[in-house]
Each structure stands twice: as structure tokens, then as C-alpha cells.
Amino acid sequence: MDSLGVVIAFYVLSAITIVSAASIFLLRNLVHAIVLLVVVFLGMAGLFLTLSADFIAVAQILIYAGAISVLFVFAVMLTPLASRDNGNSLYAGPGLLLGGAIAAIVVVTAFDVEWNQLTGVALEQRSFTDTIEVIGNQLLGPHVLAFEVASVLLLFALLGAIVLVTDPNNEDGAAAEEEAGKDTAVGGSE
Amino acid sequence: MTDRHSELPATPMARQIIARRSLLDAAKAAPVSLKVAGSIVLLGLLLVNALIGFIVVDGQLDGEWYDFRDLGYAMERLRIELDEVNLGPWLSYWVTGLIGGLGILSFIGGFLLIGSWIERRLLARFQVRMGPNRVGPFGLLQPIADALKLMQKEVLIPMGADRLLFFLPPVLVFVPAMLAWGPIPWAPGMSYLDINVGLLFVVSITSLSVLAIWMAGWSSNNHYALLGAMRTVAMMVSYEIPISLSLIVVVLITGSLNLGEIVAWQTDHNVWLAVLLPFSLFTFFFSSTAEINRTPNDIAEAESEIVAGFHTEYSGMKAGLFLAVELGNALFVGALVATFFLGGYGLFGLEQWIPPYVILAAKASFGYFVFIWLRSTLPRFRIDQLMTFAWKYLIPLSIANVLVVAVETSIAARWEVEAIFIYGSFAVVNVILTVIAVRTWARVAGYSSSFERPEPPRVAPMIGGLKAARRIKAGA
Numbered sequence: 108m109d110s111l112g113v114v115i116a117f118y119v120l121s122a123i124t125i126v127s128a129a130s131i132f133l134l135r136n137l138v139h140a141i142v143l144l145v146v147v148f149l150g151m152a153g154l155f156l157t158l159s160a161d162f163i164a165v166a167q168i169l170i171y172a173g174a175i176s177v178l179f180v181f182a183v184m185l186t187p188l189a190s191r192d193n194g195n196s197l198y199a200g201p202g203l204l205l206g207g208a209i210a211a212i213v214v215v216t217a218f219d220v221e222w223n224q225l226t227g228v229a230l231e232q233r234s235f236t237d238t239i240e241v242i243g244n245q246l247l248g249p250h251v252l253a254f255e256v257a258s259v260l261l262l263f264a265l266l267g268a269i270v271l272v273t274d275p276n277n278e279d280g281a282a283a284e285e286e287a288g289k290d291t292a293v294g295g296s297e
Numbered sequence: 298m299t300d301r302h303s304e305l306p307a308t309p310m311a312r313q314i315i316a317r318r319s320l321l322d323a324a325k326a327a328p329v330s331l332k333v334a335g336s337i338v339l340l341g342l343l344l345v346n347a348l349i350g351f352i353v354v355d356g357q358l359d360g361e362w363y364d365f366r367d368l369g370y371a372m373e374r375l376r377i378e379l380d381e382v383n384l385g386p387w388l389s390y391w392v393t394g395l396i397g398g399l400g401i402l403s404f405i406g407g408f409l410l411i412g413s414w415i416e417r418r419l420l421a422r423f424q425v426r427m428g429p430n431r432v433g434p435f436g437l438l439q440p441i442a443d444a445l446k447l448m449q450k451e452v453l454i455p456m457g458a459d460r461l462l463f464f465l466p467p468v469l470v471f472v473p474a475m476l477a478w479g480p481i482p483w484a485p486g487m488s489y490l491d492i493n494v495g496l497l498f499v500v501s502i503t504s505l506s507v508l509a510i511w512m513a514g515w516s517s518n519n520h521y522a523l524l525g526a527m528r529t530v531a532m533m534v535s536y537e538i539p540i541s542l543s544l545i546v547v548v549l550i551t552g553s554l555n556l557g558e559i560v561a562w563q564t565d566h567n568v569w570l571a572v573l574l575p576f577s578l579f580t581f582f583f584s585s586t587a588e589i590n591r592t593p594n595d596i597a598e599a600e601s602e603i604v605a606g607f608h609t610e611y612s613g614m615k616a617g618l619f620l621a622v623e624l625g626n627a628l629f630v631g632a633l634v635a636t637f638f639l640g641g642y643g644l645f646g647l648e649q650w651i652p653p654y655v656i657l658a659a660k661a662s663f664g665y666f667v668f669i670w671l672r673s674t675l676p677r678f679r680i681d682q683l684m685t686f687a688w689k690y691l692i693p694l695s696i697a698n699v700l701v702v703a704v705e706t707s708i709a710a711r712w713e714v715e716a717i718f719i720y721g722s723f724a725v726v727n728v729i730l731t732v733i734a735v736r737t738w739a740r741v742a743g744y745s746s747s748f749e750r751p752e753p754p755r756v757a758p759m760i761g762g763l764k765a766a767r768r769i770k771a772g773a
Contacts, residue, residue: 162494173504174537177534180530184527
């Protein structure tokens with residue numbers, strides 16, 4: 108059975124995450140929205156910690172709070188729209204539909220799955236202390252193909268960023284190369 | 298170069314301090330209720346100290362003079378005593394967590410008190426100056442005077458600033474700087490957060506400070522601050538990759554993400570990873586200077602280009618917090634370099650006699666000294682040079698480094714020889730490969746240093762006058 112501290116931490120973290128996630132839609136200032144997005148990511152990392160998934164929690168901080176949010180920062184700062192407010196979206200209708208569909212899937216899954224089979228004795232039987240070792244063995248064992256496909260995808264993203272920013276008309280390679288080097292700094296960061 | 302301490306108080310500030318009522322007078326004038334409450338608190342503090350001292354000394358340790366080295370054991374003892382009180386596990390968690398956190402905080406706080414004095418004095422020595430020497434003996438009280446001055450200053454909020462986001466960053470930037478100290482092992486079994494993902498934790502927590510810096514720059518409503526913030530963000534994103542690649546190599550060799558086990562591996566094999574992985578050491582150290590805004594790479598707050606970078610608009614103690622975090626981060630990177638590459642708390646068996654945490658602190662201070670050395674020696678990079686260096690030089694070479702070390706690790710796992718032969722040969726191979734790769738890649742990328750003989754200097758007779766020219770010609 109979970110101890111009282113974990114239960115309190117779960118509710119506090121959930122409240123922080125949900126409130127900040129809702130405020131992202133309500134705030135008019137895009138920069139404030141980014142800051143709250145980081146709070147959401149950190150709250151998610153805390154929720155993973157309460158589930159003893161330390162590797163996932165740290166990866167969440169490293170990738171989402173550290174890198175993806177910086178990508179958003181660049182997106183906001185480098186587009187002229189950044190000076191405007193977080194206006195009404197043209198896609199409010201489809202967005203609401205999509206969000207409702209995802210929420211429905213989550214709710215159905217949550218009520219459909221027999222969560223109790225992974226507590227108590229069943230959990231004791233699969234007990235492992237080190238999540239990294241298990242994740243590493245799974246990634247480079249049964250799921251090695253998915254792992255490789257993901258890395259190839261990232262490589263294509265990197266190449267795509269370089270191709271996008273290279274000016275084909277510029278025959279003088281040095282300047283174009285310089286540009287490419289700078290912009291992959293933005294594009295290839297995730 | 299002697300430090301003569303003058304009799305008169307040097308600054309108006311010091312004169313003000315001397316003119317104030319002494320602490321003793323203030324205590325005498327206090328009301329009786331305050332005196333009683335104060336003495337009760339004081340007695341309580343003394344009792345807690347006596348209790349901790351009793352637990353440490355009381356027969357559990359064998360009372361030898363060197364027993365103060367084993368702080369980890371004393372904490373363990375305290376934990377067991379607390380468990381016997383039988384109020385539940387929360388009590389020992391709270392007490393040990395509080396004491397450990399206070400230990401780390403007081404270590405960093407003590408360093409912040411003295412660090413800026415050390416830095417300014419050393420910089421002055423490098424530049425043949427005196428440095429701060431007026432406040433207190435040898436100027437030792439200078440950091441305190443600086444802090445008092447900063448606290449007295451008015452905290453300005455510029456017009457058009459985003460008030461909330463302007464208020465948050467000095468606080469937010471402190472959090473990762475403190476949290477990141479958690480997994481550092483100070484002695485065998487003595488680390489605040491002994492987690493299996495320690496290395497990833499350090500990397501991820503330190504990457505959070507970039508957001509606080511960006512918030513500071515954006516909310517200031519100032520062009521220089523925004524430029525500095527964007528430079529910081531671009532630089533940090535670029536230099537995260539070489540840092541991660543150089544640490545992957547460490548993980549490959551030691552086979553663990555736990556900082557304590559990385560140090561234990563180095564102690565077991567009697568080797569420092571700096572010898573095995575010279576290129577990783579260089580990459581990590583150089584990229585860290587970019588991450589924490591130290592001088593060869595401090596374009597985020599380049600004084601000669603963009604006033605003070607992201608904290609241009611901050612005044613008073615808020616600016617002081619940014620400076621303090623910068624100072625603390627320099628020591629932290631020193632501690633990280635010591636842990637990953639210089640054997641951590643181990644010193645080839647000497648850790649039996651010297652307290653291991655003292656060894657780690659000494660190594661971290663050495664790292665800090667190298668930072669000061671670099672600062673006083675090297676000029677600043679331009680931003681395009683920095684980005685090019687990361688993306689075209691460090692990252693390709695780091696990837697090659699990962700490949701080489703991966704091959705070596707698989708050889709070491711299959712080869713049934715004494716460890717010293719394996720790792721000795723790897724050290725030689727890696728040093729040679731590093732030198733060759735660095736030189737070749739620099740030449741390919743067009744960075745090779747030119748050794749053309751410079752033109753001999755000519756005497757310009759008009760500068761020193763005709764007399765001087767004659768004297769120089771005569772060779773006097």
C-alpha cells in the first residue's frame with residue numbers, strides 16, 4: 108500500500124500539472140504560456156517519480172523541460188507573430204473534437220484496464236530495483252528495430268534542417284555552410 | 298607586493314559600520330521577554346549540537362582522532378537512533394534530509410563568502426596588480442562589504458518590464474544550481490541523492506537554468522538583455538550535445554550512471570579517467586565554460602559588447618544572486634570534473650588518512666583555479682566562432698570518440714588479461730589518437746595555426762625621440 112506522502116505528492120503534483128495545463132489555453136501571452144508549459148513538464152516528471160520510474164522522470168526533464176521548451180522559445184522569438192497575443196485559433200472546432208476524442212480514449216482505457224493486477228503480490232514478483240538496466244535491455248534486445256528506426260528518423264530530421272536552410276542559388280559554399288551550421292543549432296537540438 | 302592595512306577605515310561604508318551601536322549594547326537594551334526567548338533558543342541549539350556530538354563520539358566510533366572523516370557513518374548512526382524512537386519513517390527522512398541539505402548549503406555558502414575574494418585576488422596576481430586589500434586583513438572582508446552594498450541598493454524594475462517574470466529568475470536560477478549538487482559523492486556512501494540515474498540527473502537539472510536566464514533577458518524589456526539571453530539559449534543548446542557525448546563515454550567505460558559507482562570504478566582500477574579519456578575531459582571542460590558563462594565563452598554577458606547580458610537590468614541583491622550562482626556553478630563544474638575524470642574522493646589510497654570530502658573539495662577548488670587561470674589568460678570568442686566550434690569541431694570528434702571507446706570497451710570485456718595492461722594500452726592509444734584527430738580535423742576545418750615568422754619589430758624614432766632611438770640602436 109502506498110504511504111501517505113506519496114498520495115499527498117500525487118495530488119499536489121496533479122493539481123499543479125492540470126492547473127498550469129489549463130492556464131496555457133487561457134493565457135493571452137505566449138511567453139507566459141511557455142513558462143507554464145515547462146511547469147507542466149516538471150509536474151509530469153514529478154508524477155513519474157511517484158511511480159518509481161526514475162529514468163523516465165529524468166528523461167522527461169532532460170528532453171521536454173530542457174530541450175523541447177528551448178525549441179518553443181526559439182519558435183516564439185524567431186517568428187514575427189511572437190509580438191502578437193495568443194489569439195483565437197481558426198481551428199478551435201477541429202481542435203476541440205480532437206481533444207475530446209483523446210480524452211475519451213484515455214477515460215475508456217482508465218476504466219477498462221484491470222489496474223489491480225499490477226499491485227501487491229503481482230508487483231512483488233516482478234520487482235526490480237534498477238529501471239535503467241531493464242529499459243536498456245529491452246531497447247537493445249526485443250525492441251532494437253524500433254530503436255534503430257527512431258534514430259534514422261532523427262538523422263533525417265537533421266538532414267532536412269540542413270537542406271531547408273541551404274540556399275541552392277548561392278554557389279559560394281562557405282557562406283551557405285556557415286548558415287547551415289548555425290541553423291542546425293536550432294533545428295537539430297531535439 | 299605587501300598588503301599594508303591602514304589604520305583608518307577605508308570606505309564610508311566601513312565608517313558607518315564602526316559608528317553603529319555594538320551588538321553587546323543592543324543586547325543589553327533588549328526587553329526581558331526577548332532575552333528569555335533568545336536564551337532558550339540558544340540553549341536548544343547547544344543541546345542539539347551536544348546530542349549530535351554524543352552520537353558521533355559515543356563509542357559507536359572508536360574515538361580515534363581521524364574519526365571526523367567518517368561523516369557518512371555518523372549519519373547512519375543517527376538514522377538508526379531515530380528509527381528506534383519509533384515515530385515512523387518520516388522522522389529519519391526529515392532529519393537526515395535536513396542535515397544533509399544544510400551541509401551542502403553551508404559548504405556552498407562558505408565558498409560564496411570567500412570565492413569572489415579568491416577570484417579577484419588571483420586575477421590581480423595574474424595581471425600584476427594588488428587586488429582588493431583594504432577591507433579587513435588582506436581584504437578578506439571584501440565579499441561581505443560587497444554583499445552589504447548590494448543589499449542596500451535599490452531594486453529597480455524597468456518600465457515596460459514583465460513584472461512577474463522579472464521577479465522570478467533570480468530565484469529560479471538558484472534552484473538547479475543547488476539541486477545539481479545532490480548526486481555528488483563526497484565519500485564512500487556519502488551522497489545526498491544516491492540515485493542510479495545520477496549522471497542524467499546532473500545533466501538534466503543543469504539544463505533547466507537556461508530557461509531562467511531566458512526569462513530574465515526577455516522580461517527586462519531591454520535590447521542588450523534580450524541579446525544576451527538569446528545568445529545564452531543558442532549556446533547552451535549547442536553545447537549540451539558535446540557535454541552529453543563526452544559523458545556517454547564515461548558511462549561506456551565504467552558501466553554505470555551512478556556517480557558513486559563511477560568514482561568507485563576509478564578507485565578500484567587505480568586510474569583516473571582523465572588519462573583514459575583525454576578528449577572527453579577537454580570537451581567537457583570547454584563546453585562547461587560555455588554552459589556556465591566563464592570567460593573564454595562568456596559571450597552571454599560580454600561586457601564589451603552587450604553591457605552585462607541577460608542581467609543588465611537587475612540591480613541590488615538580484616544581480617548579486619546571479620553573480621553568486623555563477624560563482625557556485627564554477628565550483629560545481631570543478632566538482633563534476635573531479636568526480637568524472639579526476640578520481641572523485643579517491644587519491645590512490647590516501648583517502649584512508651585524509652577525509653575523502655576534503656579531497657573532493659580540494660579537487661573542485663583546483664578546477665575553480667583553472668577557471669580563473671583561463672579567465673585571466675584567454676580572450677573571448679565571437680559568437681559565430683563559438684557555434685562553429687561546437688557544431689563543426691567538437692561534435693564530429695566526440696562522435697568518433699564514442700565509437701573508439703565503444704570498440705575498446707568491447708575488447709576489454711572479451712580480453713582475459715590483467716586490467717592494467719588493457720587500460721594502459723587504451724590510455725596510450727587514446728592519447729595518440731586524440732592528438733592526431735585534433736590536429737587533422739583542425740587542418741581540415743581550416744583552423745590550423747600558422748607558424749609564419751612575424752616581421753621583426755622596427756624602431757619608430759619619433760615615438761621615443763631621437764635619443765631613445767640612438768640608445769636602442771647602441772644596444773643599451
